[in-house]
Amino acid sequence: MAKTRDSIKDIWGDRTPYKGEWPVRVDEQTDETPDKWVQSACMLCSNGCGMDIGVKDGKIVGVRGRGVDVVNHGRLGPKGLNAWEANNSADRLTKPLIKKNGKFEEASWNEAMDLIVQKSKEVVEKQTSLGIGFYTSGQLFLEEYYLLAMIGKAGLGTPHMDGNTRLCTASAAAALKVSFGSDGQPGSYTDLDIADTVLHVGHNIASQQTVLWMRILDRLAGPNPPKIVVIDPRETYTAQKATVHLAPVVGTNIPVMNGLLNLIIQSGKIDHEFIEKSTVGFEELKNIVSKWTPERVEQVSKVPAEKLRAAADILSNAKMLVSTVLQGVYQSMQATAAAVQVNNVHLIRGLIGKDGCGIYQMNGQPTAQNNRECGADGDFPGFRNWGNKKHVQELADLWNIEPDKIPYWSPPTHAMQIWRYAEQGTISMLWISGTNPAVSLPELARIRKILQKKDLFVVVQDAFMTETSKYADVVLPAAIWGEKTGSFTNVDRTVHISHKAVEPPGEAKSDLDIFIDYSRRMDFRDKDGAPLIKWNTPEEVFEGWKACSKGRPCDYSGLSYAKLSEGSGIQWPCNEQFPNGTTHLYTEGKFNTSGDYCETYNYDLDTGAANDAEKYKSIDPQGKAFIKGVDYEQPHEMPDEEYPLWLTTGRIVYHFHTRTKTGRSKELQAAAPDSFVQISEHDAAKYGISDGDMLEVESRRGKVIEPARIGGIDPGTVFIPFHYGYWDNDDRPRAANELTISEWDPVSKQPHFKYSAVKISKASDGILNKIGDAFEAIKDTLKPKEA
Amino acid sequence: MHIGRYIDLVYRTEIDLAEAFRKVSKEFKDEPDVYQTCQLLARWSDQLVEELAPFVKKYKSEKDDEPDRLTQTLLKKTRKGSLALLRDLHDLYLIASEVEICCTILKQGSDSLRDKELTPACEEVERQTKRQLNWLTTRLKQAAPQTLIVAKE
Numbered sequence: 001m002a003k004t005r006d007s008i009k010d011i012w013g014d015r016t017p018y019k020g021e022w023p024v025r026v027d028e029q030t031d032e033t034p035d036k037w038v039q040s041a042c043m044l045c046s047n048g049c050g051m052d053i054g055v056k057d058g059k060i061v062g063v064r065g066r067g068v069d070v071v072n073h074g075r076l077g078p079k080g081l082n083a084w085e086a087n088n089s090a091d092r093l094t095k096p097l098i099k100k101n102g103k104f105e106e107a108s109w110n111e112a113m114d115l116i117v118q119k120s121k122e123v124v125e126k127q128t129s130l131g132i133g134f135y136t137s138g139q140l141f142l143e144e145y146y147l148l149a150m151i152g153k154a155g156l157g158t159p160h161m162d163g164n165t166r167l168c169t170a171s172a173a174a175a176l177k178v179s180f181g182s183d184g185q186p187g188s189y190t191d192l193d194i195a196d197t198v199l200h201v202g203h204n205i206a207s208q209q210t211v212l213w214m215r216i217l218d219r220l221a222g223p224n225p226p227k228i229v230v231i232d233p234r235e236t237y238t239a240q241k242a243t244v245h246l247a248p249v250v251g252t253n254i255p256v257m258n259g260l261l262n263l264i265i266q267s268g269k270i271d272h273e274f275i276e277k278s279t280v281g282f283e284e285l286k287n288i289v290s291k292w293t294p295e296r297v298e299q300v301s302k303v304p305a306e307k308l309r310a311a312a313d314i315l316s317n318a319k320m321l322v323s324t325v326l327q328g329v330y331q332s333m334q335a336t337a338a339a340v341q342v343n344n345v346h347l348i349r350g351l352i353g354k355d356g357c358g359i360y361q362m363n364g365q366p367t368a369q370n371n372r373e374c375g376a377d378g379d380f381p382g383f384r385n386w387g388n389k390k391h392v393q394e395l396a397d398l399w400n401i402e403p404d405k406i407p408y409w410s411p412p413t414h415a416m417q418i419w420r421y422a423e424q425g426t427i428s429m430l431w432i433s434g435t436n437p438a439v440s441l442p443e444l445a446r447i448r449k450i451l452q453k454k455d456l457f458v459v460v461q462d463a464f465m466t467e468t469s470k471y472a473d474v475v476l477p478a479a480i481w482g483e484k485t486g487s488f489t490n491v492d493r494t495v496h497i498s499h500k501a502v503e504p505p506g507e508a509k510s511d512l513d514i515f516i517d518y519s520r521r522m523d524f525r526d527k528d529g530a531p532l533i534k535w536n537t538p539e540e541v542f543e544g545w546k547a548c549s550k551g552r553p554c555d556y557s558g559l560s561y562a563k564l565s566e567g568s569g570i571q572w573p574c575n576e577q578f579p580n581g582t583t584h585l586y587t588e589g590k591f592n593t594s595g596d597y598c599e600t601y602n603y604d605l606d607t608g609a610a611n612d613a614e615k616y617k618s619i620d621p622q623g624k625a626f627i628k629g630v631d632y633e634q635p636h637e638m639p640d641e642e643y644p645l646w647l648t649t650g651r652i653v654y655h656f657h658t659r660t661k662t663g664r665s666k667e668l669q670a671a672a673p674d675s676f677v678q679i680s681e682h683d684a685a686k687y688g689i690s691d692g693d694m695l696e697v698e699s700r701r702g703k704v705i706e707p708a709r710i711g712g713i714d715p716g717t718v719f720i721p722f723h724y725g726y727w728d729n730d731d732r733p734r735a736a737n738e739l740t741i742s743e744w745d746p747v748s749k750q751p752h753f754k755y756s757a758v759k760i761s762k763a764s765d766g767i768l769n770k771i772g773d774a775f776e777a778i779k780d781t782l783k784p785k786e787a
Numbered sequence: 788m789h790i791g792r793y794i795d796l797v798y799r800t801e802i803d804l805a806e807a808f809r810k811v812s813k814e815f816k817d818e819p820d821v822y823q824t825c826q827l828l829a830r831w832s833d834q835l836v837e838e839l840a841p842f843v844k845k846y847k848s849e850k851d852d853e854p855d856r857l858t859q860t861l862l863k864k865t866r867k868g869s870l871a872l873l874r875d876l877h878d879l880y881l882i883a884s885e886v887e888i889c890c891t892i893l894k895q896g897s898d899s900l901r902d903k904e905l906t907p908a909c910e911e912v913e914r915q916t917k918r919q920l921n922w923l924t925t926r927l928k929q930a931a932p933q934t935l936i937v938a939k940e
Binding site for chain 1: 823918936
């Protein structure tokens with residue numbers, strides 16, 4: 001038994017200041033002394049920390065950081081150190097379940113899979129494969145996504161595949177594609193070792209990626225600490241360490257970014273040579289942002305002009321700049337457009353493609369990057385362009401199928417549209433793997449209604465019974481991290497392998513095995529009549545993926561399971577040219593935008609209109625980056641007399657996603673057992689609210705009841721964490737997404753979780769009955785549907 | 788000289804287009820992207836109408852007594868059922884195309900007159916109308932397979 005630090009009390013641990021480089025600090029937490037350590041990496045956020053799994057008597061007993069790993073140098077955060085306990089929970093799903101007469105009954109794999117296959121065939125018969133949709137996760141392995149992409153795109157031929165990555169990372173991908181021609185983070189975490197300036201936009205890195213934040217804290221504690229600019233409406237842990245903290249009103253990222261760009265351009269400290277040689281569109285950007293004087297920005301965003309000037313001054317003088325962006329941008333108004341403005345800061349200052357200069361359009365989930373690479377979401381495998389017939393032909397050749405099997409004729413269907421088709425009845429089979437939409441999607445009352453539709457056959461593949469799986473027709477018990485082998489890739493393109501350490505519980509199977517089984521039973525074949533899926537093991541699929549990715553930006557062809565098992569994770573592209581991986585993309589100022597190579601023909605940032613190949617020919621910048629600007633559009637729902645406050649949602653440091661894992665770790669759960677609503681001192685006084693009072697928070701879409709937590713947020717805005725649902729506590733409506741709005745960014749299609757208009761009132765004794773009624777109504781809809 | 792007729796035609800068709808975008812948006816509140824984008828594109832058209840107004844005054848010589856224009860026969864009533872979205876967006880496309888071709892013709896006139904104010908105004912109408920058409924095409928392409936192949940009614 002070992003516990004090198006108390007990560008609950010002290011989230012980031014002792015400082016280990018830089019001494020030229022980032023010192024190693026191996027964090028460990030085990031219940032018993034392991035018999036053996038098995039190489040893996042952490043899957044509790046997108047940071048991808050190298051980690052060993054401790055095993056004793058065939059059971060996971062703890063974890064430790066891998067000192068050799070480039071990502072974390074041995075460190076682990078509170079979630080990583082604690083959430084492995086979930087693997088050992090007594091309430092793991094261990095047998096397939098089939099719903100009969102409204103109740104789940106245990107079934108054999110044969111029965112469950114036969115039913116799924118029979119249903120699939122019926123749907124295809126009636127509706128073609130357009131009747132089937134897949135809604136997957138940001139937590140499967142690369143191999144599983146790639147296999148699923150093949151099943152969907154080459155087996156069934158349905159365009160309806162997306163992941164919950166749509167909720168966390170779609171705008172990151174979209175912003176990278178729009179600016180640079182393809183997905184893929186330009187920089188490396190090692191940039192943080194030397195950068196003199198760090199910009200965090202809508203990214204509470206201290207809570208979200210605790211280990212990356214340790215790297216920054218250690219810089220701050222060492223010689224030459226960097227300056228930090230934070231843009232966030234809340235005074236987060238991150239904001240508390242900022243040199244300058246800008247706190248814009250919800251929904252005003254574009255005014256703030258335009259204001260900053262305007263001041264940077266006015267400062268004259270832009271890289272004219274780089275702009276000329278490596279970009280297109282600068283003059284148009286300059287024209288748009290020139291209207292955003294600091295005074296006008298202040299009027300719209302409430303960011304004081306002086307503070308904006310101070311931030312712009314830091315950015316104008318930065319010699320090595322690292323920027324990070326996350327949900328405060330991606331889940332808010334003008335998401336892709338605002339994320340692109342961060343790219344523009346780097347492009348106009350020429351701070352890209354070299355040491356110390358990185359842009360991290362962050363991911364929320366650990367394997368979101370792989371979903372995007374492999375195409376189990378709304379992308380095509382290998383960052384291929386669905387509008388490019390040559391790219392489609394490449395996939396067809398690789399898979400030995402006719403190209404018209406691949407649904408390339410229209411944009412792949414995004415998640416919110418998949419749910420809409422299910423609502424309308426044109427999708428009648430929905431296969432949900434490794435995610436919990438009944439807590440994580442916007443406007444939950446609507447999602448529950450869809451899941452309960454009698455004409456929708458729902459398959460849920462998960463490790464636990466969740467708020468979603470209770471509505472399923474078939475539940476498949478899935479093996480998770482530690483119980484299967486596979487690889488995954490973090491934000492800075494570092495690929496890790498995670499070896500199987502223990503057997504899955506009961507009859508649980510890996511997602512890979514389930515998908516392979518499905519494809520065999522469906523008898524998917526290539527054009528010569530051979531089985532479409534020729535692989536049986538993760539390593540064989542990985543080899544297949546290497547062939548698919550070869551020659552594309554995310555080139556894995558130089559990697560292997562053996563190489564990944566040697567020590568540290570390795571950054572793609574890794575190929576003959578770069579056998580040890582690559583720290584920086586675009587080092588020559590040449591981007592992935594040429595028409596035959598790019599992943600997208602680009603979009604209109606205001607409407608999301610997609611260019612076709614013909615149109616792209618006229619704007620093809622052939623390797624130059626796009627600088628694109630937009631003007632401000634105000635959010636679609638604004639506070640008014642009836643709903644006078646902004647609601648914004650987000651995460652807390654101890655939990656991940658909908659707590660299916662972190663809620664099952666004793667320490668994490670004890671550290672943050674319940675949801676809350678954060679409210680300013682000013683509003684608390686106005687409404688006569690004390691800390692801990694139960695508040696009713698209501699939007700046009702629903703109502704929740706939360707204890708009040710006062711302070712750390714601007715007047716007029718309230719905050720509720722999105723993690724909490726009902727599996728462990730259904731005493732009251734408390735999921736933040738009861739309130740959120742069904743709408744999304746025009747380009748990335750990422751939902752706008754970061755704003756909705758709400759009203760609050762104190763849940764006094766007098767209205768307790770009313771609350772009870774409100775919850776009875778929700779509880780009714782929470783009941784499993786009749787079969 | 789008939790340029791006044793074409794200014795009037797562009798102007799009134801643009802007004803029709805703004806109104807049509809609003810009408811369609813209200814029919815599709817359950818399709819948030821359609822609702823919101825149509826509202827946005829209606830505002831673009833409003834803006835263009837405003838920019839065209841001075842030219843209507845400047846060149847107004849005779850009353851435009853053309854019979855009902857094409858656009859007035861479209862979207863008389865928005866539709867019901869699963870084809871509705873496709874058909875209504877399709878009509879919007881036709882109205883926007885009418886703006887586009889009217890404007891192309893007008894700009895020829897403006898160029899010949901060397902009207903240094905009208906020509907940029909025409910270019911702005913062309914630019915924004917192309918963006919509107921581009922979005923309609925994208926959304927129509929997205930909606931078509933599901934509607935044509937799977938939708939029941």
